[in-house]
Amino acid sequence: MRSARFSRGFSDYQIKMAFIMPTMILLILMNIFPLLWSLYLSFHRYKASMPNRPAKFIGVQNYARLLTDPEIWGYFQTTAYFVVLAVITQFIIGFGLALLLNREFRYKGVVTTLILLPMMLSPVVVGLFWRFIFASDASGLVNYLLSSLLSESIGWTTDPKIAMLAVVIVDTWMWSPFMMLISLAGLSAIPKYLYEAADVDRASRWFKFRWITLPLVSPLLLIALLFRTMDAFKMFDIVYVLTREGGPGTVTETVSMNLYRLAFRNYNTGKACAMAYLLLIIIVALSNIYVKQLNKVRGEA
Amino acid sequence: MKKLTCYFVMLTLALLIIAIPSTDAQEKLTIAWAQWDPANYLDELSKDFTAETGIEVDLVQISWSHFQDQVFTAFVGKSDRYDIVIGDSQWLGRNSVGGHYIDLTDWINENIDVDSIYATAMEAFAEYPKGSGKYWALPAEVDANGFLYRTDLFEAENEKAAFKEKYGYELAPPKTYAELRDIAEFFTRPPDLYGVAPWYSKEYDGITMGFQQVMWSYGGSYGDPETYKVDGHINSDDVVKALEYYKSLKAFSPPDSPNYYWAETLDAYKAGKVAMAMDYFAFFPGVVSSDQNPNYYDKTGFFVSPAGPKGHAISIGGQGMSISAYSKNQEIAKQYLKWFMQKPVQEKWAQLGGFTPHEEVLQSEVFLNATPFNRAFAASFPYLRDFWAVPEYAELLAACQTGWNQVIIGSKSAKEALDEIARKHEAIFEDAGYYD
Known part of the structure; x- marks a missing residue:
């Protein structure tokens, strides 16, 4: 019976399931289960480093303590400050570069590839070599170049007034190319005949930019902004390496940096899970705002 | 479809072959330590242990920035990756209470001459809670x-x-x-x-x-x-x-x-x-x-x-040697610890550049004159204190x-x-x- 069935082969449904199941199992094991497990742990007092001490249910105490801790709010403020500064700067630079590159010229491919290079590097590597570039004395490239203009070197990663700017500069250097790439994709998808029609009507450059380029490219710009905001909100690697775990003091201590400390230094697993959920809620809320705006822009377009 | 089934069976077999651990006859001890010169000295020293016992010693050197994270993650995952961990003195409390280090009290009292070890080092790197007489490690590098x-x-x-x-x-x-x-x-x-x-x-x-x-x-x-x-x-x-x-x-x-x-x-x-x-x-x-x-x-x-x-x-700086509770080679690890604490081995450890916790070796003229800084190091010993453990x-x-x-x-x-x-x-x- 079995061999007869085998010789008939599998049904379409069975083949579909055979292809889907590995992905489903992987998704459940790697995403869904950890998500639900961490939600469960966020309501418990539990330290992963103390497996012999069972998790104790404490209701919403982890959330309440996090939300009433002024230090945590400080880290959220630091993160928000970083996100706004970094994403706006990257948007301006990235879109500007895309406008410049959206034309035919010699070696365009090479120039575009070179601009994209920072994005392809590991953030830890980027953090490390910017650490040397930003060294506070003349051994740092930036201070060396500025030494003829300034009497004192700048403490890029040691001065509490400057350190956040240093992190923004590094993140901008790394991620403006991403903004440029998405913007360029949007710009190159705009049909040429729209500009030709505008030329026939003797439309100004500003008119063409305002009424053709911007409306047609804005859905993609919003997607780029969405990705960058979500990513910037999770800023960890560069801060960890460049400013030595969020220093000086707590000036560049982002929420993710603090989350890492809670989860993997202090092994305060329950509290860390609660914090991760707070971060998730904020990112989902921000994404929703973007998505709504995106739908609105698409409707207008 | 038959072909597809055949491929599937072959792939499964290949994966199984890869997954089956090698049945290498030689015993092996894996030690985790930070990546620095003393770890190189210990690597060199451990060759003598291999020569004496035939047990291979694999010293895994982890960069300082990831040392703690990597060891603790292995512990949390109850991994048997490391048999011996040479960890910071501050780790004693967490890893003893957390059940990651094995209790060595009875074994040390029976097998090690505790009086030969500098009391400050024993207290800082081995004992938790302090003053309890319960030991979880032996001092390895006292800094x-x-x-x-x-x-x-x-x-x-x-x-x-x-x-x-x-x-x-x-x-x-x-x-x-x-x-x-x-x-x-x-x-x-x-x-x-x-x-x-x-x-x-x-x-x-x-x-x-x-x-x-x-x-x-x-x-x-x-x-x-x-x-x-x-x-x-x-x-x-x-x-x-x-x-x-x-x-x-x-x-x-x-x-x-x-x-x-x-x-x-x-x-x-x-x-x-x-x-x-x-x-x-x-x-x-x-x-x-x-x-x-x-x-x-x-x-x-x-x-x-x-x-x-x-x-x-x-x-105080330096680290103590503890045995992982998840190690499958705990007896070999104890054998290594016992070997390491012997006076001739401690003398060679000091010769190679290690900072011995052995009181007699530490105060010997040979050690004091071995490097230009050993005298200052030995003179620092009476004043050593530690953070909360x-x-x-x-x-x-x-x-x-x-x-x-x-x-x-x-x-x-x-x-x-x-x-x-x-x-x-x-x-x-x-x-x-x-x-x-």
Whole structure:
């Protein structure tokens, strides 16, 4: 019976399931289960480093303590400050570069590839070599170049007034190319005949930019902004390496940096899970705002 | 479809073959330690163990920045990846209470001559709770916080005369923190030369290891080890004065000193940026090496961390050897520990450059004369003290690191920061049930 069935082969449904199941199992094991497990742990007092001490249910105490801790709010403020500064700067630079590159010229491919290079590097590597570039004395490239203009070197990663700017500069250097790439994709998808029609009507450059380029490219710009905001909100690697775990003091201590400390230094697993959920809620809320705006822009377009 | 089934079976078989562990007959011991010179010395030393027993020793060196994370993640995952872990003294509480280290009390009492080991080292690296007589490790590398200085500057006649004229006493390696400050001030000639490179970094335990010895030497303490009460101890007037003193050294340190820990102070010294630098003795072999320090390898002296107005205490460094509770080779690991603590092995360990905890070997003329810095290291021993080793050490450490670093960069006054640290420490102890 079995061999007869085998010789008939599998049904379409069975083949579909055979292809889907590995992905489903992987998704459940790697995403869904950890998500639900961490939600469960966020309501418990539990330290992963103390497996012999069972998790104790404490209701919403982890959330309440996090939300009433002024230090945590400080880290959220630091993160928000970083996100706004970094994403706006990257948007301006990235879109500007895309406008410049959206034309035919010699070696365009090479120039575009070179601009994209920072994005392809590991953030830890980027953090490390910017650490040397930003060294506070003349051994740092930036201070060396500025030494003829300034009497004192700048403490890029040691001065509490400057350190956040240093992190923004590094993140901008790394991620403006991403903004440029998405913007360029949007710009190159705009049909040429729209500009030709505008030329026939003797439309100004500003008119063409305002009424053709911007409306047609804005859905993609919003997607780029969405990705960058979500990513910037999770800023960890560069801060960890460049400013030595969020220093000086707590000036560049982002929420993710603090989350890492809670989860993997202090092994305060329950509290860390609660914090991760707070971060998730904020990112989902921000994404929703973007998505709504995106739908609105698409409707207008 | 038959073909597809055939491929599927072949793939499964291939995966199974890969997954089946190799049945290598030779026994193997895996030791985890940080990536630094002493680990290379131990690697070399362990060849003798292999020659004697036929047991292969694989010493896994993990970079300092990932050492703690990697070991703790393995423990949390109950991995049998490491048989022996050579971990920081602060880890004792967490890993013993957490069940990651095996209890070695009975085994040590039966197999090891505890009296031959320096009592300070035994207490810091092996015993938890302190004074309980319960052992979880054996001291492997006993280190201390010390100082190195430029002999070409200290011995120059013009410098000596100018110093005496300004400060009224002879220029010599400082014995007190007041002298250290004077000398640091004297040699501060920006932008090329600064007086001293202390540890100010917020990374891991950087500023804490640098400052705590000043705090103790000024009469301060972290708290009462019996009651775990902190308020009135860590934020006492003595600690405020100590912290203000430690901050005052920043005026005589290079501009990037707020980021300095052991690697950075060493680099600053080798680059000729500072006259004196704080560092662990274990890193000093690189300073006297002409390859690693071509400019000053023969112009370097070493001194014991100075005393303060109310005492003399020095931050302990180094690590102890513990056996992982998840190891499948615990008996071999014990065999290794027993072998390592033998006097002839300790002598060879010291010869290779390791800092032995063996009292007799440590005080022997052979050890004291083996390197230009061993004498200063041995002289530091009576003053060694440690941070809290309770399971909550990481949270306590994080509060100190942030608070003290904020004082150095001027975000908070010493009193504000210390009150904040006291509040946080008491909250951590209360949360962990120490006041119940």
